[in-house]
Every structure is written in C-alpha cells, then in structure tokens.
Amino acid sequence: MQIAQILQLYPLQLIESSSPRLDVEILLMHALGKNRFFIYAWGEYELKPFEITKFKELFKERLRGKPIAYLIGKREFWSMPFLVNEHTLIPRPETELLVEVALNHLPKNGIVFDMGTGSGCIALAIKKERPDCQVIGVDNSLNSLNIAKQNAHNLNLEIEWIESDWFSKIEIKADIIVSNPPYIAINDRHLMQGDVRFEPQSALVSGKDGLDDLFYLIDKSRDFLNPNGWLFLEHGFDQGFVINSLLKTACYTNINTYQDSNGQERVSGGRFPFV
Numbered sequence: 001m002q003i004a005q006i007l008q009l010y011p012l013q014l015i016e017s018s019s020p021r022l023d024v025e026i027l028l029m030h031a032l033g034k035n036r037f038f039i040y041a042w043g044e045y046e047l048k049p050f051e052i053t054k055f056k057e058l059f060k061e062r063l064r065g066k067p068i069a070y071l072i073g074k075r076e077f078w079s080m081p082f083l084v085n086e087h088t089l090i091p092r093p094e095t096e097l098l099v100e101v102a103l104n105h106l107p108k109n110g111i112v113f114d115m116g117t118g119s120g121c122i123a124l125a126i127k128k129e130r131p132d133c134q135v136i137g138v139d140n141s142l143n144s145l146n147i148a149k150q151n152a153h154n155l156n157l158e159i160e161w162i163e164s165d166w167f168s169k170i171e172i173k174a175d176i177i178v179s180n181p182p183y184i185a186i187n188d189r190h191l192m193q194g195d196v197r198f199e200p201q202s203a204l205v206s207g208k209d210g211l212d213d214l215f216y217l218i219d220k221s222r223d224f225l226n227p228n229g230w231l232f233l234e235h236g237f238d239q240g241f242v243i244n245s246l247l248k249t250a251c252y253t254n255i256n257t258y259q260d261s262n263g264q265e266r267v268s269g270g271r272f273p274f275v
C-alpha cells in the first residue's frame with residue numbers, strides 16, 4: 001500500500017475525529033519515522049510490511065478514540081515538545097494563557113510553585129522564559145512526576161519536583177502560585193467524550209461541582225505566598241464568576257479573570273497582601 005492510498009482511504013473511517021486527515025498524517029509520520037515533507041513528497045512510497053503493521057496498530061487504537069498524543073507519546077506546548085503518557089493530562093493550548101499571565105506578574109528571581117504539574121508543561125514553560133526564577137513543580141502522582149522529570153531533562157531546564165498532596169510537603173513560600181487543577185464535575189457528560197475518556201480521572205475530576213480543588217487551593221495558597229504574592233488558577237469557562245467570588249471572600253486583592261483566544265474565561269487570580 002502506498003502513502004497516497006492511505007491518506008485517501010483511512011481518514012474516511014475516522015468519523016468521530018474532528019481532524020481525520022491530520023490524524024492519519026501524524027500516525028503515518030510516526031509509523032514511518034518520517035516528517036510531513038516526506039509524506040507529502042513521496043505519495044507513491046510503498047510501505048514495507050512492518051510499517052503497515054505499525055500504522056494499522058496505531059490506527060486501530062485511534063478508531064477506538066485513543067488520543068493522538070498518547071499514540072505518539074508527545075504533544076507540543078509553548079512551542080516545545082513534551083512527552084506524555086496515560087498518567088499525565090495532555091497539555092492544552094488554552095493553558096498557555098496561564099503561563100502568559102504568570103510571566104506578566106513574575107518578579108525578578110521569584111519563586112514559583114506549579115501545583116498539579118502533570119507533564120511539567122507550565123513549570124517548564126515558565127522556566128524557559130525566566131531562567132532567573134526558581135520553579136517548583138508539585139504533583140501527587142509519581143508517574144506524572146517521572147514524565148515531568150524526563151521533559152525537564154530533554155529540554156535542559158532545571159526544576160525542583162516534589163511529590164506531595166498539594167502543599168503537604170511544601171516548606172517554603174512562593175511569589176507566584178500557578179495551577180491548572182482538576183476542575184470538572186464528577187457527573188459532567190464531557191467525561192464520556194473525546195480525548196478525556198482516556199485521561200486520568202485524578203487529573204480531571206474535582207467533586208460534585210468541579211470546585212473542590214480550586215476552593216482548596218484558594219484557601220491554602222494564602223499560607224504559602226510571600227506578602228503580595230500572586231495566585232493564578234485555570235478553571236472551566238463557566239467558573240470565572242465563582243472563582244472571583246471565592247478569591248474576594250478569601251481577601252485576595254487585584255482580582256482579575258482572563259480570557260483565552262476563544263474569548264472564554266479561563267484563568268482567574270489575585271494578590272494576597274498579608275503575611
């Protein structure tokens with residue numbers, strides 16, 4: 001079978017995917033170990049039997065709904081490649097907003113905590129832009145931290161990783177705390193759709209209304225921020241109002257909600273003025 005035939009026939013079967021042609025291209029590149037240029041330039045290339053077998057195995061999993069990022073073991077974030085696997089959330093483009101907001105508030109030589117670091121994408125993006133800062137990535141999943149460590153090694157960036165249930169093992173204070181915590185309600189129907197079906201529930205779900213971890217982080221961060229330190233949280237598109245109210249009630253000041261490139265409220269945060 002030739003590349004051109006695969007590109008013509010296989011996307012037709014991926015009826016549940018929003019990007020069937022792109023999916024097939026990516027799986028083909030992965031199976032062949034070639035780049036997009038090769039796929040486009042060599043349509044008449046005849047796949048070898050082991051290449052066909054590899055492609056078909058990947059394709060079968062994709063038909064089952066498995067995310068492309070897990071099939072090829074990586075995803076781009078902040079223009080950097082990140083290893084991912086079934087233990088880590090797949091980094092989302094929306095989360096780049098949290099990185100941007102944090103960078104806009106980060107003092108020189110500041111200390112940053114990334115709570116629930118997963119693949120380490122937020123921590124590593126901040127460190128990449130601001131090598132002067134000390135960045136600490138925290139997660140209670142050792143499997144996630146192992147991937148985060150590999151990512152740090154591959155990107156040649158130095159982060160301190162701490163296995164901890166939120167702040168339980170943290171002994172210092174930060175100038176900025178960022179987090180993209182679990183914020184989906186346990187009965188949310190989206191958990192039954194698309195990529196999230198394959199992602200760890202522990203990275204996604206937070207109680208009856210999705211607010212348990214956000215609430216906890218707003219409350220506890222006050223004990224772990226230096227005076228006038230900032231807390232920034234990613235949240236669901238419909239949680240901005242609640243998070244604003246919770247921040248106000250917890251005596252944060254300079255509270256703001258930020259919209260992502262689709263105009264959705266994605267990140268809220270504020271400053272905690274007290275010791």
Ligand SMILES: C[S@@+](CC[C@H](N)C(=O)[O-])C[C@H]1O[C@@H](n2cnc3c(N)ncnc32)[C@H](O)[C@@H]1O
Pocket residue numbers: 088089090091092095115116117118119120121122138139140141144164165166180181182183202203204
């Ligand atoms: C939504 S994922 C975010 C992952 C990554 N920061 C990102 O943006 O792609 C939430 C992360 O929080 C971690 N987490 C959940 N509960 C936690 C807890 N009690 N203590 C520390 N980390 C926790 C999960 O393991 C997961 O990696």
